[in-house]
Every structure is written in C-alpha cells, then in structure tokens.
Amino acid sequence: MSTDKWNLSFKVQRKSGMAAAEWNGDNRTIEQLIEDYQPGYSMEQQFYRDPEIYQREIENIFLKHWILAGHVSQIPNAGDFFLFEMDRESVIVIRTRDGEVRAHLNVCRHRGSHICLEKQGNAKLLTCPYHAWSFDLDGNLVSARLMAEDFDKSQNGLHAAKVELVGGLIFISLSDNPPSLATMRKDLGDVFDTFGFDHMKLAASKTFPIAANWKLAVENYQECYHCTPSHQEYAKIHALALAPEKFAELKEDYLAASDGSVRQEESSCYFDRAKPGDEGYQYGRNPLLKGMKSGALGGEAVAPLLGKLKRHDGAASEFMVGPLSFFLIYNDHMVGYRFVPNSHETCSCDVFWFVRDDAVEGRDYDLEKLTWLWDITTQSDEEIIVNNQKGVDSHFYRPGRLSKMEYFEQSFLNWYLAALKG
Incomplete structure (x- = not known):
C-alpha cells in the first residue's frame, strides 16, 4: 500500500498463521508491512495500533533482551526485594542470604497466584498468600501443605529470570538464552571505571504512565529535533538541541580543549549495528552549552563528582544498552530512562537519578x-507522546519524512523491523 493511501478501516484477523490487517481493503501480513517500510519515513499506523503486532513484539523483543530492573542500592540486605513489572509480567528482584542478586517470576508454581503483592519490602521466605506455598530467597520450594507423597518440591521452584550486574545496575532478561553483554563489558570497561559505576546509589526514581504505544516513547527519546520547540529548559543546557552545523562547531571546540580524562570517542554496536548474539549498546560524549556544568537549573553542579573525575569539563556522556534502557551521565550524577509497555496502547517511562554512593542528601x-531538569522534561515528553499517539490514531495519518536530526531514530526503526521479523 502506498504511503499516500489513507488508513480508513482497521480489523485484526488471523491469516495463514500470521496476523493480517485490513486497512482500506489491504490484507497485508506483518511480514509484508515490514517489507513495504520506506526508509527515511515514520512507520505506518498498524505498527502503533495492531494488538497482533504488539504480541509479536513481546515475544521477539521484551522476552528476549536485557532491561534495566533497578539498582543494588535498592536491596542492600538479605531478603530485600522490589518488583519489576511490564505488560503481563511481574518479576521479584531480591537479595539472597549469600548476598547474590536474583530474579524470580512472581508466579506461584501451584496455581499461578502472584506471591509478592507489595512493590518492595523484606521477606525471610516468599510465601504465596493463596495457599501458603513457601519459597526460599533462591526460589526453591521449601513448604507445600498437604501434597501427595510423590510430590517433588525440588521440581517446583520459582521460574528464574536471568540477572546481570553492570556496576550496581541490575539488568534482567526473561530469555533462556539472552544476548551476550560480554562485548559491551570489554569495550566500555574504562567508561564504567571512570564514572564509578561500582560506586553509585539510587537517589530517586519516578514513573510516568503514558497513554501511547511504547515505540512512540522510544522514538521520541532517539531524536532532538523536538528539543528546541518542546524543551526550553533542556535547550538552555544541552548543545544537542542546536542545529547540526552549530552543534558540530561546538563539539569540535570541546574536543580540542579536552584533556582526555573522559573517553570521547563514540563506541557503538547499537540497534542495527549489533553483532549476532550480542546485546546492542552505544556510548558517546557530547558538549553542553558553554558555561554549563550539569543538567540542572542554570547548568550548575548539583552533586559530588562521580568516580575518578576531578573537574567539570562541560559535557555529558550517553550510554544505552538494549532497546529500552538509556542513561545520561553528567560529571556529578547519572540519569537512567527505562521504557516498558503495559499494553499495545499504553506504556511507562521510569526515570532514575544516581549519585556517588557516599553522597548524603541535604549535605551533598x-x-x-537534582531531579528538576529530567522531571520537567519527562513531563513535557509525556504530553508530546500522547499527542503524537492521538494523531497517529487518526484516519488521516500517513508516514512522514524524517529530518536529518532524526538519524538515530532511523537506526532504531531499522533494528525494530528486523527484530519484529525475527
């Protein structure tokens, strides 16, 4: 179907084992929709509205890749736990008695009830409130009342999720064979050391529910074409809001003055560049506007310097891992963004603020x-994304041409379509 055709009717059906969408009499399969995508443009309406496409996304993306769950500072003691939730899944992230961080699906092996009903807490045992089956912190079933003599508790432990720590950041995957993080660890080891990833703590977090498809939220994060008209506060601090030519000049000046204490060169195998079997990641460093030190009111420093840093050099680093977890690293604090779907029509943006682990609130x-810039910016983004969804839902929506400032969004779209195809 030409991008000039208006999408006038929508009906999801099964055809030849694949979802098909009737759009003005056009019965293309998901594979055909992918094949018909025109690079340099946004995607067709089906990708943001079709529940069958959303289920394919859950299987091919959300159940396979690494997602930021939280930080070790949230669970300092044995038995401390918090829940990570997306779509229909709930995961218990917990500190075990031997100090390990583990993750268990919040699904009782008896009849499937959720076990932990609170978002966070401390537990000696994980006891299901329905029939009192109890599991230890490692997920082993230790008590099940009145079961048959041939019942084997050792075969009925909680389903485990994979866990990887990147410094103190906790990533989980619901895949039995998730992509490897080894290439990222080797490539960015110096970055993690410079910024002290092993010596941070979570200072604050906030969840922003968004009445829009998750891809519109992620796409919005991929480009700064909207930053100047939509984020006045951000645009007064970050050079990325500038036109490409002006940004290039400022970055050239910044690189010329750099003392090399912070890694400058971009490192990327992200989105469509990742090697088979590897998780995608990206690192880059960009200047702030002249005179700005950090992402705060007036560009002022707001916390002690991170890791091995000795001064503010007027820049910030960007670190991304997997398709849903993003970080902006100022010299004195780090901001994390996580995008997760709740349904094909709704998603959430979770924002995390990290500081040095020895920094004291109220003193340091x-x-x-600390939270001002990205609180106000994410509130604006929520409004932008919801209005975007309203327009995409229109009978008269058609894919539009991307600007030269949306090149990274194009990389995301390329990766997304390949992942959806499988």
Whole structure:
C-alpha cells in the first residue's frame, strides 16, 4: 500500500498463521508491512495500533533482551526485594542470604497466584498468600501443605529470570538464552571505571504512565529535533538541541580543549549495528552549552563528582544498552530512562537519578535540584507522546519524512523491523 493511501478501516484477523490487517481493503501480513517500510519515513499506523503486532513484539523483543530492573542500592540486605513489572509480567528482584542478586517470576508454581503483592519490602521466605506455598530467597520450594507423597518440591521452584550486574545496575532478561553483554563489558570497561559505576546509589526514581504505544516513547527519546520547540529548559543546557552545523562547531571546540580524562570517542554496536548474539549498546560524549556544568537549573553542579573525575569539563556522556534502557551521565550524577509497555496502547517511562554512593542528601545534594531538569522534561515528553499517539490514531495519518536530526531514530526503526521479523 502506498504511503499516500489513507488508513480508513482497521480489523485484526488471523491469516495463514500470521496476523493480517485490513486497512482500506489491504490484507497485508506483518511480514509484508515490514517489507513495504520506506526508509527515511515514520512507520505506518498498524505498527502503533495492531494488538497482533504488539504480541509479536513481546515475544521477539521484551522476552528476549536485557532491561534495566533497578539498582543494588535498592536491596542492600538479605531478603530485600522490589518488583519489576511490564505488560503481563511481574518479576521479584531480591537479595539472597549469600548476598547474590536474583530474579524470580512472581508466579506461584501451584496455581499461578502472584506471591509478592507489595512493590518492595523484606521477606525471610516468599510465601504465596493463596495457599501458603513457601519459597526460599533462591526460589526453591521449601513448604507445600498437604501434597501427595510423590510430590517433588525440588521440581517446583520459582521460574528464574536471568540477572546481570553492570556496576550496581541490575539488568534482567526473561530469555533462556539472552544476548551476550560480554562485548559491551570489554569495550566500555574504562567508561564504567571512570564514572564509578561500582560506586553509585539510587537517589530517586519516578514513573510516568503514558497513554501511547511504547515505540512512540522510544522514538521520541532517539531524536532532538523536538528539543528546541518542546524543551526550553533542556535547550538552555544541552548543545544537542542546536542545529547540526552549530552543534558540530561546538563539539569540535570541546574536543580540542579536552584533556582526555573522559573517553570521547563514540563506541557503538547499537540497534542495527549489533553483532549476532550480542546485546546492542552505544556510548558517546557530547558538549553542553558553554558555561554549563550539569543538567540542572542554570547548568550548575548539583552533586559530588562521580568516580575518578576531578573537574567539570562541560559535557555529558550517553550510554544505552538494549532497546529500552538509556542513561545520561553528567560529571556529578547519572540519569537512567527505562521504557516498558503495559499494553499495545499504553506504556511507562521510569526515570532514575544516581549519585556517588557516599553522597548524603541535604549535605551533598538537594533532591529537588537534582531531579528538576529530567522531571520537567519527562513531563513535557509525556504530553508530546500522547499527542503524537492521538494523531497517529487518526484516519488521516500517513508516514512522514524524517529530518536529518532524526538519524538515530532511523537506526532504531531499522533494528525494530528486523527484530519484529525475527
């Protein structure tokens, strides 16, 4: 179907084992929709509305890749836990008695009830509130009342999720064979060391529910074409909001003045560049506007310097891992973004603020000043994304031409379509 055709009717059906969408009499399969995508443009309406496409995304993306779950500072003691939730899944992230971080599906092996009903807490045992089956912190079933003599508790432990730590960041995957993080660890080891990833703590977090398809939220994060008209506060601090030519000049000046204490060169095998079997990642460093030190009101520093840093050099690093977890690293704090779907029509953006693990609130940093920029920016993004969804839902929506400032969004779209195809 030409991108000039208006999408006038929508009906999801099964055809030849694949979802098909009737759009003005056009019965293309998901594979045909992928094949018909025109590079340099946004995607057709089906990708943001079709529940069958969404289920394919759950299987091919969300159940396979690594996703930021939280931080070790949230669970300092044995038995401390918190829940990570997306779509229909709930995962218990917990500190075991031997100090390990583990993750278990929050699904009782008896009849499937959720076990942990609170978002966070401390437990000596994980006891199902329905029939009192109890599991230890490692997920082993230790008690099941009145079962038959041939019942084997050792075969009825909680389903485990894979866990990887990147510094103190906790990533989980629901795949039995998730992509490897080894290439990323080797490539970015110096970055993690410079910024002290092993010596941070979570200072604050906030969840922003968004009444839109998850891809519109991720696509919005991929480009700064909207930053100047939509984020006045951001645009007064970050050079990325500038036109490409002006940004290039400022970056050239910044690189010329750099003392090499922070890695400058981009490192990327992200999205469509990742090697088979590897998780995609990206690292880059970009200047702030002249005179700016950090992402705060007036560009002022708001917390102690991270890791091995000795000064503010007027720049910030970007670190991305997998398709849903993003980080912006200022010299004095780090901001994490996580995008997760709740349904094909809704998603959430979770924002995390990290500081040095020895920083004391009220003495070394003020929480309101620390969170100000990305709180107000994400609130604006929520409105932008919801309005985007409303327009995409229109009978008269057609894919539009991408700008030269949306090149990274194009990389995301290329990766997404390949992942959807499988």
